[in-house]
Amino acid sequence: MLAAVRGDVAWRKSSYSGTGGDCLEISDVGGEIAVRDSKRVDAPALAFPAGAWRAFVAEAKVGR
Numbered sequence: 001m002l003a004a005v006r007g008d009v010a011w012r013k014s015s016y017s018g019t020g021g022d023c024l025e026i027s028d029v030g031g032e033i034a035v036r037d038s039k040r041v042d043a044p045a046l047a048f049p050a051g052a053w054r055a056f057v058a059e060a061k062v063g064r
Helices: 052-064
Strands: 024-029 032-036 045-049
Touching: 032 052, 045 052
Parallel strands: none
Antiparallel strands: 024 032, 032 045
């Protein structure tokens, strides 16, 4: 789902993103996880239920 995340939101980058500008940022917003492109901070973010995001991250770690 696309979400317009506004206001004082604490975004964080993955520790794997290094110093480059090509990365995703995430934020916990009202029990959902919002994901945005670090180069397009004014664009809408994708929002996922927290459980779905945790399952995605766990599966991504297995695939490394």
